[in-house]
Amino acid sequence: MESMTTAHRRFKDSLYEQFARVGKAVAAPKRVELLDLLGQGSRTVEALAGLAAISVPNASQHLQVLRAARLVEARKRGLYVEYSLADDEVGHFVVTLRGLAAARLAEVEQITRAHFDGRGGPDAVAGDELIGRVRRGEVTVLDVQPAEEYRAGHFPRAVSIPIDELKARLKELPKDREVVAYRRGPYCVMAVEAVELLRQKGFTARRMELGVPNWRARGWRVATVRRGAGA
Amino acid sequence: MESMTTAHRRFKDSLYEQFARVGKAVAAPKRVELLDLLGQGSRTVEALAGLAAISVPNASQHLQVLRAARLVEARKRGLYVEYSLADDEVGHFVVTLRGLAAARLAEVEQITRAHFDGRGGPDAVAGDELIGRVRRGEVTVLDVQPAEEYRAGHFPRAVSIPIDELKARLKELPKDREVVAYRRGPYCVMAVEAVELLRQKGFTARRMELGVPNWRARGWRVATVRRGAGA
DNA sequence: TGAATATTCAACCGTACGCTTGAATAATGG
DNA sequence: CCATTATTCAAGCGTACGGTTGAATATTCA
Numbered sequence: 001m002e003s004m005t006t007a008h009r010r011f012k013d014s015l016y017e018q019f020a021r022v023g024k025a026v027a028a029p030k031r032v033e034l035l036d037l038l039g040q041g042s043r044t045v046e047a048l049a050g051l052a053a054i055s056v057p058n059a060s061q062h063l064q065v066l067r068a069a070r071l072v073e074a075r076k077r078g079l080y081v082e083y084s085l086a087d088d089e090v091g092h093f094v095v096t097l098r099g100l101a102a103a104r105l106a107e108v109e110q111i112t113r114a115h116f117d118g119r120g121g122p123d124a125v126a127g128d129e130l131i132g133r134v135r136r137g138e139v140t141v142l143d144v145q146p147a148e149e150y151r152a153g154h155f156p157r158a159v160s161i162p163i164d165e166l167k168a169r170l171k172e173l174p175k176d177r178e179v180v181a182y183r184r185g186p187y188c189v190m191a192v193e194a195v196e197l198l199r200q201k202g203f204t205a206r207r208m209e210l211g212v213p214n215w216r217a218r219g220w221r222v223a224t225v226r227r228g229a230g231a
Numbered sequence: 232m233e234s235m236t237t238a239h240r241r242f243k244d245s246l247y248e249q250f251a252r253v254g255k256a257v258a259a260p261k262r263v264e265l266l267d268l269l270g271q272g273s274r275t276v277e278a279l280a281g282l283a284a285i286s287v288p289n290a291s292q293h294l295q296v297l298r299a300a301r302l303v304e305a306r307k308r309g310l311y312v313e314y315s316l317a318d319d320e321v322g323h324f325v326v327t328l329r330g331l332a333a334a335r336l337a338e339v340e341q342i343t344r345a346h347f348d349g350r351g352g353p354d355a356v357a358g359d360e361l362i363g364r365v366r367r368g369e370v371t372v373l374d375v376q377p378a379e380e381y382r383a384g385h386f387p388r389a390v391s392i393p394i395d396e397l398k399a400r401l402k403e404l405p406k407d408r409e410v411v412a413y414r415r416g417p418y419c420v421m422a423v424e425a426v427e428l429l430r431q432k433g434f435t436a437r438r439m440e441l442g443v444p445n446w447r448a449r450g451w452r453v454a455t456v457r458r459g460a461g462a
Numbered sequence: 463t464g465a466a467t468a469t470t471c472a473a474c475c476g477t478a479c480g481c482t483t484g485a486a487t488a489a490t491g492g
Numbered sequence: 493c494c495a496t497t498a499t500t501c502a503a504g505c506g507t508a509c510g511g512t513t514g515a516a517t518a519t520t521c522a
Binding site: 007009011012013014015016017018019020021022023024025026027028029030031032033036053069070071086087089090092093096097098099100101103104105107108111112115 | 238248250320335
């Protein structure tokens with residue numbers, strides 16, 4: 001019943017060895033962080049080292065590991081070396097990875113909750129107080145979930161820009177209004193990143209406390225029409 | 232500009248440490264293979280060890296690593312321990328992982344090509360000879376790509392069953408006819424697995440030589456209608 | 463109770479990994 | 493040409509990992 005020739009075994013072994021190459025690439029926390037940062041755009045080694053809070057040589061060799069796995073590409077620009085994701089698919093993979101971790105590892109929620117509980121919630125804004133300000137046009141609500149999830153239901157008047165497209169579509173957001181980002185679930189990992197990115201780019205940004213399912217639980221209206229945001 | 236408090240650093244570090252937990256889980260080739268096998272259904276430790284060609288204790292501790300990362304679950308059934316994927320999302324993640332490796336690592340294609348070139352192609356069937364036999368109803372053509380890719384274009388009269396649903400939907404395939412599976416691209420990793428699974432289950436199965444893009448290049452008709460296969 | 467069996471535990475070995483440190487290698491600018 | 497700067501190379505250190513081997517732990521069945 002089993003056609004388990006040794007040739008077939010060798011074939012499988014070398015195949016899975018390749019698959020594990022990309023697994024190894026995301027086996028180190030700092031490398032995942034680097035991929036995440038690169039998902040927001042190309043950066044130099046020094047910049048990445050600073051953002052990830054590691055030494056420059058350390059960042060360099062992490063990047064070389066990622067390059068060996070073909071997940072990032074290096075391009076020499078003058079005195080600097082600019083690293084970038086090798087492919088959009090890499091970004092999607094990292095998103096999938098984070099999503100799986102968030103879905104399966106209770107620790108992720110626990111850690112995020114502890115962090116924001118400790119700091120009270122200086123950048124968290126309750127949906128209740130928000131809904132009125134949105135009506136008055138004082139604030140832009142940003143949905144950073146994947147487009148499908150947005151379509152399944154979102155905050156009234158929210159603009160949909162998935163987290164991995166945010167960098168490229170920043171110009172769609174008005175700079176003069178505060179931006180409130182949200183993501184599904186009580187621990188909004190993506191929203192945190194979105195807020196950080198927005199602040200880096202000069203926006204006034206906060207994150208929303210609760211996600212879509214919670215609104216439903218509260219009986220809020222959940223729109224299904226797509227609005228704002230072009231391209 | 233950077234609100235890089237040490238608290239925030241610690242938060243990020245512990246968060247990415249969690250993400251890397253699932254990275255570490257797929258950093259070993261044999262663990263990826265085990266996940267792949269479990270994607271086809273629950274199995275005992277001994278069965279997995281046999282299929283992956285490793286010792287039972289080795290399989291056991293690999294499975295414990297996967298269990299620590301919450302990717303698999305163990306359920307005691309009598310004298311055996313039955314392992315299974317903890318969630319469908321895990322299966323999707325593995326598919327994404329394989330897909331990324333296949334897309335980015337030329338070695339994957341090279342290895343697969345070398346394997347099937349060496350063995351001639353005993354289980355490979357050319358699309359040319361196939362198209363007539365399909366018309367005559369002598370053979371079932373199986374599209375194991377994700378449903379979206381199927382919708383984007385597929386072999387005439389092909390039945391769509393994504394590889395990760397194949398196990399559950401086997402009964403949709405007629406057992407009396409030969410099954411020819413295919414996947415996009417010249418190296419059909421998924422197709423190979425599908426063929427193996429089908430043969431295990433008593434089907435007569437082969438894989439198709441070329442994928443959708445190649446048909447287009449050859450000017451074949453590529454249908455867009457969904458046919459066959461229910462739920 | 464006791465034999466049989468599936469799985470896990472525990473100790474061990476060689477290697478690879480992540481990180482640091484200090485020197486070497488490009489590329490730019492005076 | 494030399495100083496400067498960004499990056500990489502190279503060596504070293506402690507730890508963790510993948511795998512083997514043999515014993516210990518359940519659970520079933522007689």
